[in-house]
Amino acid sequence: xxxxxxxxxKSKQRFSxxxxxxxxxxxxxFGYFGLLMLVRADVVAWARNNFGAxxxxxxxxxxxxxxxxxxLLPSYVAExxxxxxxxxxxxxxxxxxxxxxxxxxxxxxSNCEKRIIETGRMRSNDLYAxxxxxxxxxxxxxxxxxxxxxxxxxxxWHRFDSSAFNDCPQMIFLFGLIGSTATGWTLIRTNDLRYLxxxxxxxxxxxxxxxxxxx
Ligand SMILES: [Zn+2]
Numbered sequence: 001x002x003x004x005x006x007x008x009x010k011s012k013q014r015f016s017x018x019x020x021x022x023x024x025x026x027x028x029x030f031g032y033f034g035l036l037m038l039v040r041a042d043v044v045a046w047a048r049n050n051f052g053a054x055x056x057x058x059x060x061x062x063x064x065x066x067x068x069x070x071x072l073l074p075s076y077v078a079e080x081x082x083x084x085x086x087x088x089x090x091x092x093x094x095x096x097x098x099x100x101x102x103x104x105x106x107x108x109x110s111n112c113e114k115r116i117i118e119t120g121r122m123r124s125n126d127l128y129a130x131x132x133x134x135x136x137x138x139x140x141x142x143x144x145x146x147x148x149x150x151x152x153x154x155x156x157w158h159r160f161d162s163s164a165f166n167d168c169p170q171m172i173f174l175f176g177l178i179g180s181t182a183t184g185w186t187l188i189r190t191n192d193l194r195y196l197x198x199x200x201x202x203x204x205x206x207x208x209x210x211x212x213x214x215x
Pocket of ligand 1: 089090091092093094109110111113114
């Protein structure tokens with residue numbers, strides 16, 4: 001059995017590790033793209049000299065791919081560090097780390113539905129699901145549409161003014177890239193299919209953006 005203050009503390013400690021890590025991931029990715037802009041011409045010229053003109057799209061792809069890992073690495077490290085704040089059900093042993101808010105509301109395990117917080121009134125998971133549909137989780141579902149929306153704006157902009165991003169061509173696929181990784185990561189971690197459409201849309205925009213970027 002858990003005590004409510006104990007769970008609240010763990011939840012806060014985990015959040016205080018994960019939030020800066022996610023911000024760091026975004027900042028590091030922008031930093032990487034900044035660096036890429038500085039060295040891009042030299043690297044492309046080097047690839048041309050050594051591997052011929054056909055190697056240009058491939059070397060560009062090879063330079064883009066690390067940005068995904070740079071974006072995810074701080075979150076991954078923080079996730080490993082946050083394991084000490086993880087909690088699991090005393091009855092069925094299911095990992096409930098990502099369900100702390102749910103447990104605080106329902107007082108029971110989301111898997112076996114046995115009580116795991118000593119005090120307070122128990123509520124059913126169905127009731128909690130209804131509560132969730134109206135609450136903050138919805139904001140995240142909508143918020144993840146911001147990346148595809150930004151990506152579409154960039155593609156349209158690029159379509160009408162192909163010189164608009166001459167100084168920063170990565171902008172054409174950047175929103176698709178952040179959207180795919182952030183939403184895809186959330187989808188994998190939560191198994192919540194409400195993130196699926198955003199992930200697919202971001203991935204399509206990423207592929208379209210990269211193919212336009214390489215033209
Ligand atoms: Zn359980």
